[in-house]
Amino acid sequence: MSWKRVCAADEIPENTLKTFDVDGVAIVVANYGGGFRAFPPFCPHMEEPLVQSGLLDGGVLTCSKHLWQWDLRTGAMVGIAEKPLLTYELKRDGGDLLAFVDRELEYEYDVGDDVSDDEFFKAN
């Protein structure tokens, strides 16, 4: 478990997303204006690469594939999103952004014959 340097904060212009390799873990960092968020590179819905499909405006991230949205200021789901965005803890160290990466965050895209019935049938 450790804090790892991701990038310099000024590498990411406002309202854009960029992917970084942090010790073999792909992490997307978004500059939403009021701050930064770090999350896995794919949309939790259908694995769309968010660096291409993601639209960022007014603090809200939209995946343009099916318009799932998240408010990056609070981390809350917006509109028709059905799954939360997983995020890495992020902090500033001078001009750098550090993420807390103890393991790669991944979504459960599996339709799941390897999960128990209880787990499969529970709401997302």
Place this chain on the structure above:
Amino acid sequence: MKISVQSKSGVFEYDCGDDELLLYAGLRHGLTLPYECATGTCGTCRARVVGGDAVMAWSDAPGLSYVNRDKNEILMCRAKARGDCTLRVPAAVTNSMNPEIVPGYRQGAIANVHKLTHDVLGFGVALDRPMTFRAGQFVVLEADGVAGGRAYSMVNYRRGADRLDFVVKRKPGGAFSDWLFADRVDGARVAVYGPLGRATFAPEGGKDVLCVAGGSGIAGMMSILACGREASYFRDHKGYVFFGVRTERDVFYLDRLSALVEAFPDNLEVTAALSDTPVPPALRQRFPGIQFDTGFVHVVTAKRMAGRFAGVVAYVAGPPPMVDGALRMLVLEARLPGTDIRYDKFS
């Protein structure tokens, strides 16, 4: 064959014909299985076969890039069962689809094939029994001897329609469009499955309507406008139509759109956007009720709609790059909530 679907909201069972696509069988029983394109490209109807055997009828379906084939996942829209089987579907499913629009199989005959532009045809399909559908929906058409089904949005709107009207753009190498563009298809038999699609319009909605269409994407918008006209919706609500094409020779339906503007001159506004050429003055003179502009349709829409997006529900259809540009504009510039943007991913 018995199909059992394990969904996030419980287990459902339905019968499936020997040669029937799993999605089509489930939908015709009124199950709200997840899908968008219904023709193998979008990946939305992904399911895992957890019991029995089901195989892809189209092993090269582009939507297979969304599935994990090692884990026996399939696309229900292009898969068939080889006996009773059990599927897991990672979505909530209900059996409460509105019975009026539960999809089904019909036989049809091609009628009234007519040229709209140098590479766009209009055609009708006379149905063996009437179909009720929502404005903005589509069906899948399949012709004998032409591999695979193709999705086409209805142009017309009528409850219990005994004929469906469509437009088709000629695509290089498109088997179905090649077949339609060949001579003497009038009267040819086609199989019709539908209605399908969720980017629908209902007059109860109460919002102003914005239609952003590229090329043959205007089809579903014409159905929405026809439905709105029938319900006198545009007496009390605004309708904004933006129709993008490349050049003057690619525009069609301007006569029909002019008639709609004439019927609701205060509330309906139609703009044709030419992306590749300036607007010839003769075109403006021919269609005085239509606005014309130059540029990509989403750019023209953003410019002309600035300050007027509040309270609007937007419908988008057209070629993928145009749809993508329009969605970006509607999210980033118009700042419409995702719930007020409607489109079906055909490709």
